[in-house]
Amino acid sequence: MSTFRFEMQDGTICKVDNSSDIVIARHHPVGTKVVQLLCKGELMVIREDYFLFPSQCSNVYCLDQDFMTIWVEELPSPTDIYANEVIDLGDTLVCNTWVCSRCQLDPLSSRIIGRVFTK
Secondary structure (H helix, E strand, O other), X not given: OOOEEEEEEOOEEEEEEOOOOOEEEEEXXXXXOXXXXXXXXXXXXXXXXXXXXXXXXXXXXXXXXXXXXXXXXXXXXXOXXXXXOOEEOOOOEEEEEOOOEEEEEOOOOOOEEEEEEXX
């Protein structure tokens, strides 16, 4: 059993000691604030708030347990951004974007492996 857990606190990700509930490490957002933490095995998929996120940068990325960046998800286009919850479908992730694409994402390569226009 792990001696720590990960939690969202005030728009950041915290690594919290299970026995003392003390925050032992903190990941600050890269652009806005963290709005979703999706634990996937030893990795964490993070989605930051899209509003005022730096343009042409992805607000979905993956961290390891030491908060090292494993990948940053590609964008469907330079002017789009991930706007809704990332959903774990097992071998793939799904997330809708601001300009109405439902993107199927590969959680190992950070690539879009499928895209459907949803409007």
